[in-house]
Structure formats: structure tokens, C-alpha cells
Amino acid sequence: MPPAKTDQLDLWAESGLDGDVQVMVDFLLPTGIYIQMEVPRESTIQHIKLLLWKEAQTYPLFSLLGEMEGHMFECVNQAAVHEELEDETRRLCDVRPFLPVLKLITRNCGRAERILDSKIGVLIGKGLHELDALQDQQVKDFRSKMKRISEEKMQRMQLMSCGEWLRSCYSTQLGTGSLENLIDKHEGDTASLKVSLHCTVTELMDQALKKWQTTHGPEEDIGTRSDYVLRVSGRFEFLFEDHPLNQCKYIRDCLLANESPHLTLVHCDVVKAMFEKEISTIGSVLARKTSNPPLPLPPKKRPPTVSTLSVFPALQLIKGVPSFVHLAVRAGLFHGTELLCKTAVSSESSSRSEHVWNKTLEFDIAVCDLPRMARLCFAIYAVMDKVKKQRSTKNTHLNKYQTIPWVNTMVFDYRGQLKTGDIILHCWSSFPDELEEMLNPIGTIQTNPYTENATELHISFPEYSTQPVVFPAFDKFLSSVEHKECVLKNVENQTVLKEIMERDPLSQLCENEKDLIWTLRYDCRENFPQSLPKLLLSVKWSKHEDMAQLQALLQIWPKLSPRDALELLDFNYPDQYVREFAVICLRDMSDDELLQYLLQLVQVLRYEPYYDCALSRFLLERAQSSRKIGHFLFWHLRSEMYMPAVSVHFALILEAYCRGCIPHIEVLKKQVEALNKLKAVSELIKLGTIKTKTKQAHLKEAMMTCLRQTGFIETLSDLQSPLNPNILLAGVHVERCKYMDSKMKPLWIVYNNKLLGGDTVGIIFKNGDDLRQDMLTLQILRLMDLLWKEANLDLRIVPYGCLATGDHSGLIEVVSSADTIANIQKTSSNMAAAAAFNKDALLNWLKDKNSGDALDKAIEEFTLSCAGYCVATYVLGIGDRHSDNIMVRSTGQLFHIDFGHILGNFKSKFGIKRERVPFILTHDFIHVIQQGKTGNTEKFGNFRQYCEEAYLILRKNGNLFITLFALMLTAGLPELTSVKDIQYLKDSLALGKTDEEALKQFRQKFDEALRESWTTKVNWMAHIVAHPS
Known part of the structure; x- marks a missing residue:
């Protein structure tokens, strides 16, 4: 598709600094009349049509137009494609025609369905008419099948009770209504309660209602506990089940951050109104009739003449x-x-x-x-x-x-x-x-x-015969299997087999080893069921007898854990029934676990040769049952719609999701529109900086003027955060917004959620940077944190939110109450060159933020998080670790940001690597860990023990990390393009070695990081001098 003309940016974006801009638009009427008139740039299509209708009354042939509602506009959009503007609630500046020309056309019948198609097309970034135009029977069959499934989903949704809807569809969030509908009439009343951590949700609600009754008096009828649900203030997150409070993630996070949880009692009538509103939106879908499914092909026998x-x-x-x-x-x-x-x-x-x-x-x-x-x-x-x-x-x-x-x-x-x-x-x-x-x-x-x-x-x-040659049906394929077990067992074979099965996924199998595995395949099933990937690599896929034997064996193979089953979705295992078996195993995943691996599950759709496959159906099924999964599935797919190799496949899945979850369309549409607005602001900042050389203060004022426009305020307010749909973004705090002084001029946007009972929320919008590698790294950090916690080791990791939303664009979560090491050092010294060598700066900064027991707690937080990131950055080979890429929260948590270099791809200059240490462990970090006491070997010993324990835990899950990176190989990430890149993980985790050998290797790296930490300080000094502001 041809790109949009760059000079049109002035029309739809740069003029946005003035909210009352008039745009000269050419209107082409079906009567042959041409009208040119100015219209407000911020007006909706509906309002512009009304203005045109009034003006057209003064022109000839007006009586031939008929009713206004019988017409709609058509334009050429930024993708150089004709777009019918069915949804007339959109603003002209959001439509962004390629040229300011609107053609009035006669509206066809079936308006409700056409509006839905138009909304879906705009939402997913590809007009459905483009899919209609594809001369591909596979596309037609898939769309027809998904429409039928969507209707069945909507019918089941209508039969749900309000409680079932809240639990199954929305999980811990509520997402389709406007924010004001979520504010209960008593929500302004606040009360503080001190309860036990073992108190259940039900007991907390009883105590809250009792205190409310005491405060307002017995004359006010507030109802009973069954009349309310408990919501996290400022979020679409509910506490449903009667679990102890200390098991609720939100409560635990608040306690670990030394914050008081804020909860709100919401009356069930409010939730019921939301439920009824959702149900009412799907009536038009159920009224629509889908086409009959294509008849299945009759099974054909292969002609014996084909050789x-x-x-x-x-x-x-x-x-x-x-x-x-x-x-x-x-x-x-x-x-x-x-x-x-x-x-x-x-x-x-x-x-x-x-x-x-x-x-x-x-x-x-x-x-x-x-x-x-x-x-x-x-x-x-x-x-x-x-x-x-x-x-x-x-x-x-x-x-x-x-x-x-x-x-x-x-x-x-x-x-x-x-x-x-x-x-x-x-x-x-x-x-x-x-x-x-x-x-x-x-x-x-x-x-x-x-x-x-x-x-x-x-x-x-070649044409083989008059009848199509069809691959045999599954039962016919299995009928040729000879049921016999191979009994070539002996102690030596068993020992060799065990050694082979314990190898990592990157280890190559020689032909003799493959033959042994295939010979002992029933042994593998009984003793090494997780070895199924190695067995599949040992099958001779060029012999139909072996393929049939494998399929028969797969029918009796024990179910794998979801984590082990992920490897079966790799490109090395394309067999349809193997991938279906993997999906069966994945069905045991909880929603939270599925979200953890959703990034990889979306990427392996690239390996699926056909649109209708078990993985696509599984993802759609789970997404339409959990709004949060649906949210992230939508964004993972939509963010790559610009890639030609997957645009049709991903568009089909996105269309199927939208048709099966129609109430979610408006929520997602709001997010897409908000991101388009932020992109327009970003382009303005870049143009102002590059072309006009506007001073920074004036440019920031221009940005704030833009954000204060009515169109921007309405679009950027009252939406769910794309980073986390549980978070409500109420309104932009314009005075606190800014753009950052780096190459791509990222936008720093602050939301004020106090009216909703929440804190301020900061997000960074990046336009021009590929965030997918950061997203992958943060996902792996989140997984490491989970694995450590499963082993009762909480290293206080801060895996902040990061989401790619389009071609080199996306969002990053702002971590509150945090600053970079560079800023902390610079504020403690008058000389930039000396700042990096001030070992007291970090400890003094923590002392300023904390005192007494809080300081001890902050140092412990620092020690734990420093250990976690030392191990994580070493294992993942994260490079470019300067003092602006490491931050510390006021509570003591250390964390890393900006993961542009991973898997050992360290920066170099003149052929010399800038970073000579395996991970960052400077003397000012040790100074904090030792509480400022040089001889405090006990604290440093604890820190070292945390590092070693964390490293051994990751080693036990080394195969999982290799699998997750392997599943991302075709994603097009700059530093993950081949299996050779993943070899770094194998080396850093010392896979193939004993725990003792691996620990010895890690201890050597630890000592090296200490010994060479002076080189880190020199690099930091150079960085501070080069970036003084």
C-alpha cells in the first residue's frame, strides 16, 4: 500500500494546535454537483453531513438527493483505500482522509451490519472489504465458520446471569460502560478499617457495611452484603471469591509497597445495568443469518498410479x-x-x-x-x-x-x-x-x-487423475498401523536414553540417537513423557508407516504440563495432530498463566499454514471468555497488522474476535482513537523540533494547547489503559505532561484518577521505536519473578508494563516514585565527572526518602531487587547498562529499563566492547547492601546467597526459556534472528553441566563483576559528561 503523503500531516495534525480550525473540503454529490465549503476539523461526520445538507439546498438538483439518512460519505484513507464512513460518530480529524475530499454516496440496505463491519475494519486496521475482495476460498470458509461460532457465543451470553457474566467474561475487571456509571451513589463516603490479613472478602464487606451503618445511622437503608460487590478503587478489578485478603494480588502488592489498599463497595444494580447494556448490544448480531457452511469433501482414495x-x-x-x-x-x-x-x-x-x-x-x-x-x-x-x-x-x-x-x-x-x-x-x-x-x-x-x-x-x-487426491482421513490413516511394541531394552540403552532426554532443546541429535529414541518410543512414553519433542525429531517423516505409528502413539501419550507443551508449537513440529495435542495440554492453563505466554502463542500463529487451526480456535475461545485475554490478544495481533506476511491471517482472527465479543469493540475503539491522537501530538513535536527549531518551552506549551482541545480531551479521557485494562484513565493532567528530550521525543502523559479513587497514572508514548524486544524481555523478567516466587524467593522485581501498539510505536508504564542512578548521582555532586564516583550518593538518597525502620526495609528491598536484576541481566545478556538505564524507587527497589541489546549483543566502539562485566555490581550498590558499613560481610553474604539461589532456580527452568525465545524467532526482532542467538542462553545458564559446575561458573562471573566494576564507573562517568541534562 502506498504510504500517506507527508505534507498532509499539516492538515490533520499540525493545525491541531488550534481547536477551532476550519478545513476546506471538496464534496462530490451523486447528482453531479460539486460543493466546496469549510467545515470544523473537530466535527463529527454526522455534523458535517448536516452542514452539507443545509448548503446543498441552495444548489440545483437538491430534490433528487432524497432523505439525508439514505446517504453516507466515502473517502480515500491514509492507506490509499476507499473507505465508507458508516460510523458517523467519528471526527473528521480522526478519519484523516488522504485528501480533503468526501464523496456522498447512496447507503445500501443492511445498515446495522454495515456499521458493524465499518467499526471492525477501522478497529483492526484493515477494511473488511479488503477481505471480501480476496479470491481465496480458505478465507471465505474461515470467515463463514467464525461468524457461526460468534453467533453461538452471543446466544450463550444472553443466557448468562449477571454474576456469571461478571466472573466469566470480565474476570477481575469491568469494561464496557462509561466511567460515571461505575461510580456508586455512596462512593463519595470513605471509611478506614483495620482488619486482619486473614480476614476474608466477605468478612471485610460485612465490617465495611457495619461501619457505614454506624456512620449514617439506622434510618438509612443500605441493604445487605449480597447487594454489593467489592471493587479496587480506580480500577476495573473486583474481588469476587471469598478468599483471605492476603491471597488477593492487589492487597499483596499494596502491602509490599507499604501502601494502604483502597477498595470501593459498588451496588449490584450498577453492575446489573452494565450487564444489561452489554446484552442489548448483541441483538442485531443474532438477527443476522450466516451463510451455510461449505459441504465437506468426500474422502478419496489415492490413485495407485501416482508415484x-x-x-x-x-x-x-x-x-x-x-x-x-x-x-x-x-x-x-x-x-x-x-x-x-x-x-x-x-x-x-x-x-x-x-x-x-x-x-x-x-x-x-x-x-x-x-x-x-x-x-x-x-x-x-x-x-x-x-x-x-x-x-x-x-x-x-x-x-x-x-x-x-x-x-x-x-x-x-x-x-x-x-x-x-x-x-x-x-x-x-x-x-x-x-x-x-x-x-x-x-x-x-x-x-x-x-x-x-x-x-x-x-x-x-501435474494433474494426477480426474478426481482430487486427498490426504487420508485420520481413522483411515491409523488403520494401517501394526500394533507392536519394540522390546530392545537393556541397561545400557536405558542409560543412553536418559542422558539424551535430559539434554536441552538446542542439542542436536545424531542419526544413531534418533534411531534409538524411535526404537524405544514406548519406553519414552512410560518414563519420559516430556521427551515427546525429541521423539518427534526422530520420526522419519518421509515414511508414511512411521507417521502412522507416531499418530497411534500420540493417542495414548500422557498429557504434558502446559509449560512443556509450549515447545510442540515450535516450527520444528508442524504436524497437525501434534499441534492439536499441544493445544489440548494448553487448555489446563489458568487465565493468568495463559496471559504469561500469550506473546509467544500469538507469534507461533505464523507457523500455522492454514487459518482454521486448533491454536486459532483455542485463542479465540479463551479471549471471548476473558476480557483481559481478549484485550491483549487484540493488541498483540493489531500491533503487527502492518506486516504483509501476517496481515490477512491476523485480520481474520481479529475480525472473529470482534464478532464474538461485540461489547468490547467500543472499549478497544476508544483506545485506538486515543493512540492516534497521541501519535498526532508526537508528529507535531518532531516537526516543531526539526523544522522550526522552536524553543523547548514554546514547544511544550504548543503540546499542552493541543491536549486541551475538546477533541483531544474527549478522546484521551475515560478509557481503559492499553497497558492494563484493569486501570482506568479518567482525564489527562495536562500541566504535568511533557515530551522527553531523546531522539524520538517520547510523550510523557499523566492521568489524574483521583475522582475515581485512584492515584495518578503515568504512561510514555513512543513513536519511532520498536518496543517488541523490550516487551519480550519484560515478559521474561515477569516469568523469572514468578519462578522465584514459586520457590519462595521474592526478589522484588519491577516488570513494568510495555506494549507495542503498531509499527514502531507503543506504550510504556511509568513507575511511580523512581529516579535514575544518573540523576541521583548528579544531584549529589557539583561536577558531572565526579558524580559517578560518589559511592555515598545512592545511600544518602535512600536516607532522604526513608528513616528508621523504613530505611532498613528500603535497604532490604534494594538488596533483593539488586540480586534479582544481577542474575536476570547476566542470564539474558542485557547490554547498554549505563546509569540512565538503571532506576531506583523511593522504597528501595532497583530495576532496569530500556532493553535494546539482549543475548550478549553488547555495544562496542572501534571493535572494543564498552561493557566488560557480565552484570552491573558497583561499589555504591555494595555500599547500600552493607548499610554503609565496609565490614558488614553478613549482609553482603546474604546478597551473594540470593544471587546463587536465584541462578539455580532459573537453571532448573532453562528449557522453558530456550523454548520461549525459539518461539519468537520469526517475529523479526533485531537481536533474535537465528538459533545461534539463543545459544547465549544455553551458555549463561550452563545447561549440560552439573549444578556444581554451573555454580562455579556463576561465582567466577560474580567475582569478575566485582573486580571489573571500576570499568562500569568509567563508562558511567563518560555517559554523565555526554548527557549532562
């Missing part, structure tokens, strides 16, 4: 290829990353435009041995002409071969039919360097949608 697979390639239109280059095609059949047979290579062809080989590529594999998920991978490469070979010796490995495009396609279509006939594949130009055979089996099977500039590869699959 080998062959394709006939031809190539068209490769641009920019020099005349001395000859082209060739290499093709390979893969199952996951396993090559099923020898690759096939075409002859060389030379031409300036079209290349035709007229050669059939045959593969040495019988069609009956093709696995269901076999994929055909192509790479087109240039062979440099020997006569005209370049003289340069640089890049000699490219002198002979030079890869140009690649593309993949499935051998069977989504219905299980073996592909036949002519197919045009539009190739991709990007290419990982380390791939063998010049093929990219883990790449997408989607063809490049940007067809104008893509290389076209024309291939022809």
Missing part, C-alpha cells in the same frame, strides 16, 4: 538483474526444518525479462509418503557468468551464487487436497544469511501481497 511429486517452474519479470547473470531455481520439500528428500535444481536461464526453464523438477519421494504439512520451498539465485565475472575479490562467496527471491507453498491445500494445476507465487526478497541449501523452510507460506514489485514464479503441479 513421485513434480513441479514445472517458470519465472517472470525479475527487475534489476544484470545481463551477465544466469538464473536458476532450487526447490526442496520440507516438513518443518527437515528436508524430506534431495533438493531439485533447474538448469540455468539468462534473459532480460522472462525466464522459462521448460523443465520438470522431480522429487525422490512417493506421494503416499508425503506428510500432511509438507511444504515446497523455492529459492531463485543468480549464477555469475564466468566470462564476465567481476574482478573484485570482495564477497567471493557471492561471486558464484547470489540469492534473489524466495517463496514457499504447501503441497496440500487447506482441505487436504494435493495441489494441481498452475500457480503464481509472488516472492519475498528478504533472506536470512545462514540458511542451508539457500531455502527458507521456516519462512511464511503466504505469497508477497505487494505484487507490483515482487518477482513472479509460475509453477505447474
Whole structure:
């Protein structure tokens, strides 16, 4: 899609500094009349249509227009696509037409459904008419099926009671109504209660009502406990179940932060009104009839005459290829990353435009041995002409071969039919360097949608018979299995098998080891059920007998834990039934556990070759049953809609989610609109800084003027935070907002939630930075924190919120009452160069913030959190650790921010690494840990013990960390592009070594960090001098 013209930014964004801007718009009427008139930039489409209607009365042919409600506007949007503006509540400045031209068109019937389609299209970032236009039967079948499932979901929702709706759909949050509806009539009354930590939610409510009755007198009828629910003040978070208070996460977090919990009694009538409002929004959906499902294909037997697979390639239109280059095609059949047979290579062809080989590529594999998920991978490469070979010796490995495009396609279509006939594949130009055979089996099977500039590869699959060749049904496939157990057991084999099964996921298996695993597969099932991934790697996927044996064994395989089952979703395991088995195991996950791994589960959708798969259905099912899961599923999908390889797949899932959770659309729409406003402000700041050289104070005033506009105030107020849907963002505290003085000029936005009983909330909006790597790192930190707590070790980690929301844009949570090490050091010294070497600065800062027992508590918090981050940053190889990337809260918690360099990718200058230490442990940190006493070896010994214990806990879960990073390999993160990058984790966790050997390695790293800490101080000094403000 062509990008929007940059000069249009002035029309919809820069003029936003004045709230009363008039925009000259050209209106094209269906009568052929052209009207040009000024309209308010902040007006809604409905109001603009009313203004046009009044003006049109003075023009000829007005009587032919008919009723105003029978018309709507159409425009060309920023994606250069025609968009019908069905939703007339949107503002013109939010619609942002490519040019200020609106065409009035006649509205078709089915308005309610068209409005819904329009809202969904705007919300997901891809118009549904684009999906309608796709000539793809798989897309049509998937959408039809999801519509039926959505209707069934809505019907079940109508049968729910209010209590069931609150618990199942909203979990611990309430999300669709306006904020004022959540404020109870008595909510202004406050009371303080002192209760035991073992007090239950029910007992707390009884005590609160009793005190309320005492305060207001017996004459006021306040009802009973059953008339109320308990809500966390300022949040969409409820305490439902009758658990002790010390088991509630919110209560625990408050106590650990030395804060008093704030709760609100909300009358059930308020919740019931919210429930009834949600139910009323789905009536139009149930009235809609979906098309009948496609008839299933009858099972076909494979004709016995089919022997080998062959394709006939031809190539068209490769641009920019020099005349001395000859082209060739290499093709390979893969199952996951396993090559099923020898690759096939075409002859060389030379031409300036079209290349035709007229050669059939045959593969040495019988069609009956093709696995269901076999994929055909192509790479087109240039062979440099020997006569005209370049003289340069640089890049000699490219002198002979030079890869140009690649593309993949499935051998069977989504219905299980073996592909036949002519197919045009539009190739991709990007290419990982380390791939063998010049093929990219883990790449997408989607063809490049940007067809104008893509290389076209024309291939022809042979017609095998008059009837389609269909992969056998599951029961037929299993019927060929001979039920026999292999009994080649002996002590030596058992010992070898045990050693193999204890290896990490990155360890390669040799052919002898694979044969042993396959021979002892029933042993694996009985004694090593978690070893299923290694067994799958040992299957010969080019033999249908082995595939059938595996499927039979899978039917009796014990269910894995959800954490172990995650590995089965890797690209190495594409088999449909294996992935279905993995999803069955994932169903045991709680909502909180699913949220912990949702980032990876969304990314592995890239490995699914067909839209309708077990993983897609599972994610949709859980998202439509938990509003919080739905919230994050929406944003993880929508944030990558700009990527052409996944845009259709993700759009289909987003559409299905929206149709199955229609009440959530308005909530999410509000968030999308708010982010668009913040992006407009961000662009204004960048333009003002770069073009006009506006002074900082004037630019900040311009930003505040923009935020005070009516359109901005309405859009940015009363919404759920995209970072955490439990958090309510009531209104922007404009005077406290600013932009930060870094390259991308992030916005610092402060919300005032006091009217809702909450504290101020700060968020940072980044426009121009890819936050996905930060998001992954923080997710892993959150998991580390969970694993440590499961082992009764709370290291006070601060995994603040971070969410990518689009192409190089996203949000970061502001951690309250925190400052950077650099700022703390600079405020304690008059000289920037000396600030980094003041070891008393940090301890004195904590003393200023705390006294007495609070200081002891703060030092303990610092000690625990410092230990946690020392281990975490070492294990993850987090680099660029300067004093502005490490912060401390006033309560003592230390935490790291900005994770642009991970997995040992440390910064270097002139070939010399800036960071020489495995993790940051400076003498001023030790000074705090030892409470300012040099000889306090007991405190430092405790700190060292925390580090070692934390490290050993992570080692026990090393396979999980490797799996989670492996599942992110195709996400396109800058420092996670190949398995070699993940090797860093294996080395840092010393996987493959004993605990004693690993601990010895860690202790050496610990001593090294202490010994070389002076280099950290030198780096910090240089940083402070270079960044004095």
C-alpha cells in the first residue's frame, strides 16, 4: 500500500494546535454537483453531513438527493483505500482522509451490519472489504465458520446471569460502560478499617457495611452484603471469591509497597445495568443469518498410479538483474526444518525479462509418503557468468551464487487436497544469511501481497487423475498401523536414553540417537513423557508407516504440563495432530498463566499454514471468555497488522474476535482513537523540533494547547489503559505532561484518577521505536519473578508494563516514585565527572526518602531487587547498562529499563566492547547492601546467597526459556534472528553441566563483576559528561 503523503500531516495534525480550525473540503454529490465549503476539523461526520445538507439546498438538483439518512460519505484513507464512513460518530480529524475530499454516496440496505463491519475494519486496521475482495476460498470458509461460532457465543451470553457474566467474561475487571456509571451513589463516603490479613472478602464487606451503618445511622437503608460487590478503587478489578485478603494480588502488592489498599463497595444494580447494556448490544448480531457452511469433501482414495511429486517452474519479470547473470531455481520439500528428500535444481536461464526453464523438477519421494504439512520451498539465485565475472575479490562467496527471491507453498491445500494445476507465487526478497541449501523452510507460506514489485514464479503441479487426491482421513490413516511394541531394552540403552532426554532443546541429535529414541518410543512414553519433542525429531517423516505409528502413539501419550507443551508449537513440529495435542495440554492453563505466554502463542500463529487451526480456535475461545485475554490478544495481533506476511491471517482472527465479543469493540475503539491522537501530538513535536527549531518551552506549551482541545480531551479521557485494562484513565493532567528530550521525543502523559479513587497514572508514548524486544524481555523478567516466587524467593522485581501498539510505536508504564542512578548521582555532586564516583550518593538518597525502620526495609528491598536484576541481566545478556538505564524507587527497589541489546549483543566502539562485566555490581550498590558499613560481610553474604539461589532456580527452568525465545524467532526482532542467538542462553545458564559446575561458573562471573566494576564507573562517568541534562 502506498504510504500517506507527508505534507498532509499539516492538515490533520499540525493545525491541531488550534481547536477551532476550519478545513476546506471538496464534496462530490451523486447528482453531479460539486460543493466546496469549510467545515470544523473537530466535527463529527454526522455534523458535517448536516452542514452539507443545509448548503446543498441552495444548489440545483437538491430534490433528487432524497432523505439525508439514505446517504453516507466515502473517502480515500491514509492507506490509499476507499473507505465508507458508516460510523458517523467519528471526527473528521480522526478519519484523516488522504485528501480533503468526501464523496456522498447512496447507503445500501443492511445498515446495522454495515456499521458493524465499518467499526471492525477501522478497529483492526484493515477494511473488511479488503477481505471480501480476496479470491481465496480458505478465507471465505474461515470467515463463514467464525461468524457461526460468534453467533453461538452471543446466544450463550444472553443466557448468562449477571454474576456469571461478571466472573466469566470480565474476570477481575469491568469494561464496557462509561466511567460515571461505575461510580456508586455512596462512593463519595470513605471509611478506614483495620482488619486482619486473614480476614476474608466477605468478612471485610460485612465490617465495611457495619461501619457505614454506624456512620449514617439506622434510618438509612443500605441493604445487605449480597447487594454489593467489592471493587479496587480506580480500577476495573473486583474481588469476587471469598478468599483471605492476603491471597488477593492487589492487597499483596499494596502491602509490599507499604501502601494502604483502597477498595470501593459498588451496588449490584450498577453492575446489573452494565450487564444489561452489554446484552442489548448483541441483538442485531443474532438477527443476522450466516451463510451455510461449505459441504465437506468426500474422502478419496489415492490413485495407485501416482508415484513421485513434480513441479514445472517458470519465472517472470525479475527487475534489476544484470545481463551477465544466469538464473536458476532450487526447490526442496520440507516438513518443518527437515528436508524430506534431495533438493531439485533447474538448469540455468539468462534473459532480460522472462525466464522459462521448460523443465520438470522431480522429487525422490512417493506421494503416499508425503506428510500432511509438507511444504515446497523455492529459492531463485543468480549464477555469475564466468566470462564476465567481476574482478573484485570482495564477497567471493557471492561471486558464484547470489540469492534473489524466495517463496514457499504447501503441497496440500487447506482441505487436504494435493495441489494441481498452475500457480503464481509472488516472492519475498528478504533472506536470512545462514540458511542451508539457500531455502527458507521456516519462512511464511503466504505469497508477497505487494505484487507490483515482487518477482513472479509460475509453477505447474501435474494433474494426477480426474478426481482430487486427498490426504487420508485420520481413522483411515491409523488403520494401517501394526500394533507392536519394540522390546530392545537393556541397561545400557536405558542409560543412553536418559542422558539424551535430559539434554536441552538446542542439542542436536545424531542419526544413531534418533534411531534409538524411535526404537524405544514406548519406553519414552512410560518414563519420559516430556521427551515427546525429541521423539518427534526422530520420526522419519518421509515414511508414511512411521507417521502412522507416531499418530497411534500420540493417542495414548500422557498429557504434558502446559509449560512443556509450549515447545510442540515450535516450527520444528508442524504436524497437525501434534499441534492439536499441544493445544489440548494448553487448555489446563489458568487465565493468568495463559496471559504469561500469550506473546509467544500469538507469534507461533505464523507457523500455522492454514487459518482454521486448533491454536486459532483455542485463542479465540479463551479471549471471548476473558476480557483481559481478549484485550491483549487484540493488541498483540493489531500491533503487527502492518506486516504483509501476517496481515490477512491476523485480520481474520481479529475480525472473529470482534464478532464474538461485540461489547468490547467500543472499549478497544476508544483506545485506538486515543493512540492516534497521541501519535498526532508526537508528529507535531518532531516537526516543531526539526523544522522550526522552536524553543523547548514554546514547544511544550504548543503540546499542552493541543491536549486541551475538546477533541483531544474527549478522546484521551475515560478509557481503559492499553497497558492494563484493569486501570482506568479518567482525564489527562495536562500541566504535568511533557515530551522527553531523546531522539524520538517520547510523550510523557499523566492521568489524574483521583475522582475515581485512584492515584495518578503515568504512561510514555513512543513513536519511532520498536518496543517488541523490550516487551519480550519484560515478559521474561515477569516469568523469572514468578519462578522465584514459586520457590519462595521474592526478589522484588519491577516488570513494568510495555506494549507495542503498531509499527514502531507503543506504550510504556511509568513507575511511580523512581529516579535514575544518573540523576541521583548528579544531584549529589557539583561536577558531572565526579558524580559517578560518589559511592555515598545512592545511600544518602535512600536516607532522604526513608528513616528508621523504613530505611532498613528500603535497604532490604534494594538488596533483593539488586540480586534479582544481577542474575536476570547476566542470564539474558542485557547490554547498554549505563546509569540512565538503571532506576531506583523511593522504597528501595532497583530495576532496569530500556532493553535494546539482549543475548550478549553488547555495544562496542572501534571493535572494543564498552561493557566488560557480565552484570552491573558497583561499589555504591555494595555500599547500600552493607548499610554503609565496609565490614558488614553478613549482609553482603546474604546478597551473594540470593544471587546463587536465584541462578539455580532459573537453571532448573532453562528449557522453558530456550523454548520461549525459539518461539519468537520469526517475529523479526533485531537481536533474535537465528538459533545461534539463543545459544547465549544455553551458555549463561550452563545447561549440560552439573549444578556444581554451573555454580562455579556463576561465582567466577560474580567475582569478575566485582573486580571489573571500576570499568562500569568509567563508562558511567563518560555517559554523565555526554548527557549532562
